[in-house]
Amino acid sequence: MFILRSIFVEPWPFWAGGIVIGLLVPLLYYYFNTALGVSTGYGNLVKIFLPAKNLQWIKTKYAETFSWRVYFIIGIILGGLLSSILSGNLGITTEMGRFTAIAGWPGILNAVFFFVGGILLGLGSRIAGGCTSGHSIHGIANLHISSILVTIFFIIGGIVAANIVRSLFLGGAW
Amino acid sequence: MNKKLGFLVFGVLFGFALSRVGASEYDLIVGMFIGQDYTLVGVMVTAIIVGALGMQVIKKFAEPVKSGEPLRISYKELKKWSIPGGLIFGLGWGISGACPGTVLAQIGEGKLFGLFTFAGMICGTYIYARLKENNTEL
Numbered sequence: 001m002f003i004l005r006s007i008f009v010e011p012w013p014f015w016a017g018g019i020v021i022g023l024l025v026p027l028l029y030y031y032f033n034t035a036l037g038v039s040t041g042y043g044n045l046v047k048i049f050l051p052a053k054n055l056q057w058i059k060t061k062y063a064e065t066f067s068w069r070v071y072f073i074i075g076i077i078l079g080g081l082l083s084s085i086l087s088g089n090l091g092i093t094t095e096m097g098r099f100t101a102i103a104g105w106p107g108i109l110n111a112v113f114f115f116v117g118g119i120l121l122g123l124g125s126r127i128a129g130g131c132t133s134g135h136s137i138h139g140i141a142n143l144h145i146s147s148i149l150v151t152i153f154f155i156i157g158g159i160v161a162a163n164i165v166r167s168l169f170l171g172g173a174w
Numbered sequence: 175m176n177k178k179l180g181f182l183v184f185g186v187l188f189g190f191a192l193s194r195v196g197a198s199e200y201d202l203i204v205g206m207f208i209g210q211d212y213t214l215v216g217v218m219v220t221a222i223i224v225g226a227l228g229m230q231v232i233k234k235f236a237e238p239v240k241s242g243e244p245l246r247i248s249y250k251e252l253k254k255w256s257i258p259g260g261l262i263f264g265l266g267w268g269i270s271g272a273c274p275g276t277v278l279a280q281i282g283e284g285k286l287f288g289l290f291t292f293a294g295m296i297c298g299t300y301i302y303a304r305l306k307e308n309n310t311e312l
Contacts, residue, residue: 011194011195011196012191012194012195013195014195014213014214014216014217014220015216015217015220016191016194016195017191017192017194017195017197017217017220017221018195018216018217018218018219018220018221018223018224019220019221019224020187020188020191021188021191021192021217021221021224021225022220022221022222022223022224022225022228023224023225023228024184024187024188024225025221025224025225025228025229026225026228026229026231026232026236027184027228028184029229029232029239029245029247030232030236030239030240031180031239031240032177032180032181032241033239033241033243033245033246034177034248035247035248036225038274038275038278039274039295039299042274042295042296042298042299043299043303045296045299046296046299046300046303049296050296050297050300052300052303055303055304055306055307056306056307057302057303057306057307058303067178068177068178068180068181069181071178071179071181071182071185072181072182072184072185072188073185073278074182074185075181075182075183075184075185075186075187075188075189076185076186076188076189076192076275076278076279076282077185077189077278077279077281077282078182078185078186078189078282079185079186079187079188079189079190079191079192079193079279079282080189080190080192080193080198080278080279080280080281080282080283081189081282081283081284082186082189082190082282083189083190083193083194083279083282083283084193084282084283084284089283090284091284092284092286093284093285093286094286094287095285096200096271096285096287096288097199097200097201097204097271098200098201098204099200099204099271100287110287110290111287111290112290113269114269114270114287114288114290114291114294115290115291115293115294115297116269116294117266117267117269117270117271117272117291117294118266118270118277118290118291118292118293118294118295118296118297118298119266119294119295119297119298119301120262120263120265120266120269120270120294120298121263121266121267121270121272121273121274121277121291121294121295121298122266122274122294122295122296122297122298122299122300122301122302123259123262123266123298123299123301123302124259124260124261124262124263124264124265124266124298125259125263125274125295125298125299126259126298126299126302126312127255127256127258127259127262127263127302127312128255128256128257128259128260128262128263129250129251129253129256129259130250131263131273131274131275132218132267132273132274132275132276133273133274133275134250135250135260136218136222137218137221137222137225138225139250140222140226141221141222141223141224141225141226141228141229142225142226142229142247142249143226144249144250145252146249146250146251146252146256147250149252149256149257149260150250150252150256150257150259150260151260152260153257153260153261153264154260154263154264154267155207155264156261156264157260157261157262157263157264157265157266157267157268158203158206158207158264158265158267158268159207159208159264159268160264160265160268161207161264161265161266161267161268161269162204162207162208162268162269163207163208163268165204165268165269166204166208174208174210
């Protein structure tokens, strides 16, 4: 019972998550000859949610609207849902860690803040050709130099942005 | 295994793992960038090592892969704009405290503002599609 509780109810130690996530790389190749990656699937979502059917890139790259990438995205959402159900933390929350706790902004400004962050993530991952899963985990696990380089710049961008946000909006606290 | 069903199942596993190690927590992602909490560095380094070992196992013992095809590893070429793109992505990572996978786990957990990061990502991808109409180098 202790084992079941550790797997399904308690938070995991970092290495347990690392092992499961790392195993996805060879497993997805073995079963589907496909690289681990999430951000490319956002192009499918553009086709689903926005009027973009006439854009050449969407037309050629996303011929099948509801491809496996959409199912992967839905699966990740369900995984998060399952995790909060089993740990007993289910419920909608407007908290976002220390940001909402310290900045104390009205909800609409918080929404704009995270929306802007999302635009940079979406635009940046397409220009860079991948995200944390495709480049940083899949690419580096395959020793791809391009992925190592791009990941270095992911991290530089993250350090710059997080420290600016911390001094401007979080009063340097934390 | 049906590919769509398979990815749904692997997606659940991925989202569950991300959520369980706290990768969907703003504090852990931003905490890593301001040097306060290195949990997620541990997760990523472990994942990279396990992934690299697993790929060697596949190459030695499981090629051709299940469908009978030779293993086709996808290589993401370094293009003219890859590095600036990486910087733009990094800025978004540090602002939102999320990445394209972890934001999905946030939504599943019921984090309302994750939906705005998610909507921004769809719009950012749309902006890319518009820019690409006139710039084939992107």
